[in-house]
Amino acid sequence: MSAFALSGLTALATAFALTAGPVSPVSVTATVETPAVYDDEAGGNADADDPAVWVDPEHPGRSIVVGTLKEAGLDVYGLDGRRLQHIAAPPAPHEDAKPGRFNNVDIVYGFELGGRKTDLALVSDRGRDRVRAFAIDPAAVAAGRPPLKDVTAPGAAPVFAADEAGVEDQRTSYGLTAFSDDDNAYAVVSQREEARLRLLRLTDDHGRVGYETEDTLDLPAAFTLPDGRKWTPCADPGENPQVEGMAVDLEEHVLYAAQERVGLWRIDLDDEEFEHPKLIDRVHEYGTPWTYDTAEEECVLDTAHDPGFGGEHLRADAEGVTVYHAGDGAGYVLASSQGDNTFAVYERDGDNDYVGSFRVGDGAVDGVQHSDGSTVVNVPLGRNFPEGMLITHDGEATPADGDRAGTDFKFVRWDAVAGAFPEPLTVDTDSFDPRDTD
Helix, strand or coil: CCHHHHHHHHHHHHHHHHHCCCCCCEEEECCEECCCEECCCCCCCCCCCCEEEECCCCCHHHCEEEEECECCCEEEEECCCCEEEEECCCCCCCCCCCCCCEEEEEEEEEEEECCEEEEEEEEEECCCCEEEEEEECHHHHHHCCCCEEECECCCCCCCCCCCHHHHCCCCCEEEEEEEEECCEEEEEEEECCCCEEEEEEEEEECCEEEEEEEEEEECCCCEECCCCCEECCCCCCCCCCCEEEEEEECCCCEEEEEECCCEEEEEEEECCEECCCEEEEEECCCCCCEEEECCCCEEEECHHHCCCCCCCCECCCEEEEEEEECHHHCEEEEEEEHHHCEEEEEECCCCCCEEEEEEEECCCCCCCCCCCCEEEECCCCCCCCECEEEEEEEEEEEEEECCEEEEEEEEEEHHHHHHHCCCCCCCCCCCCECCECC
């Protein structure tokens, strides 16, 4: 072997050592959990999915968590996990229509609404193909009253469907993330069963929140593998590889989007437009042949003929994405690796190098399985979360209530996550304020 080849292998090994992170995921535990909800008639068809945190400007320890429950609407929680408010999803407008179904949620601070700066919780309504907006009342939070009020414009149109008849096809609003730019606020919404993303600008419609389309991006639905073969991700017939988990780097205006059966995309947002997407990591199953089992109505991976083109850090589905902001571009992008109940961590800056993975295991409360949505906050949130917090959806809350499968949200101290890594992750409570991203 030539000296050139040896030096190349040495360089490759060094690069791998620097970017591969821990071989095995580290383990952390949650300190708080919300009440379990149940996706059955007795439970109101509640299925927890995605959380967001509103940071109280006066008393951060009084901050609230908003969590989607799909067909059951929204719950609002205190940082102790106690339920403060429940909001039902809208009923079906007529007998043959679909009812509301709340999928993802995010927070926008200081939106100018009716001449007043208003903090909003934005929600993707998969059932009705809308973005719903809820004003957050700080005085109500302080007084212990229900703090959210629906301020969605009555004329808000479907996000993807051409008309109301198209809503019934349910290729509707799915994932959602939000950000602000100067005096404007935006939401990025993904489409169910499609690879499409839509950028919306929020509008003040006579004191209610409406929106207008700014741009649309179609991510690839088929891929050319390194060996030249064409490959499409496994899906039910007629479906394309969808995106759900998304988050925006609020300082750099970079969108991170998890295409469930493909991997994690990085997409710059420039002048209210989507720039060229870059796939920064692939799910392990990327490129694996598959067939569709019509009897079971599911696709079956042919793992015996896996060509090895997939990544090592995400197991399908790639799901909830969130960004930990720190000073000078430092921080992390976190993505839920639903297939192995872990979370992958990537550098926020540079080429988004992989740092390592962690799981939320059993402790004071049970661990996390099959996590969909997540969100991370860097600022102190009272004495129980003095260095920020991570909130994750738990798709398998235990102990179970008989045969009823429960879901909930778990609250984890960020310093516990950071300190679990052999080389601790950054803890920076001062350099970024989620209320001031300009």
